[in-house]
Amino acid sequence: MAKKQGELAxxxxxxxxxxxxxxxxxxxxxxxxxxxxxxxxxxxxxxxAAMEKQGVQIYRDLTxxxxxxxxxxxxxxxxxxxxxxxxxxxxDA
Numbered sequence: 001m002a003k004k005q006g007e008l009a010x011x012x013x014x015x016x017x018x019x020x021x022x023x024x025x026x027x028x029x030x031x032x033x034x035x036x037x038x039x040x041x042x043x044x045x046x047x048x049a050a051m052e053k054q055g056v057q058i059y060r061d062l063t064x065x066x067x068x069x070x071x072x073x074x075x076x077x078x079x080x081x082x083x084x085x086x087x088x089x090x091x092d093a
Contacts, residue, residue: 047070058070066082069081
């Protein structure tokens with residue numbers, strides 16, 4: 001294993017507390033997002049399984065606010081869109 005080279009006098013890396021704090025904050029937020037991504041995958045797989053169990057490829061939930069349109073795109077992917085009607089439009093059932 002290579003030995004880490006020491007820093008020469010007068011050539012030390014600068015320290016910027018603002019950058020240190022911003023980097024630490026970013027890492028915290030990234031780690032939270034990664035945990036949510038894992039939970040999202042589990043929820044998505046459960047949604048696909050429920051739709052496949054019912055034999056449904058496209059599903060509208062008009063009771064949700066706003067209503068949802070759920071479409072199985074592939075075996076491992078699903079799209080869920082919020083359906084928003086304009087003031088003079090009505091959502092189809």
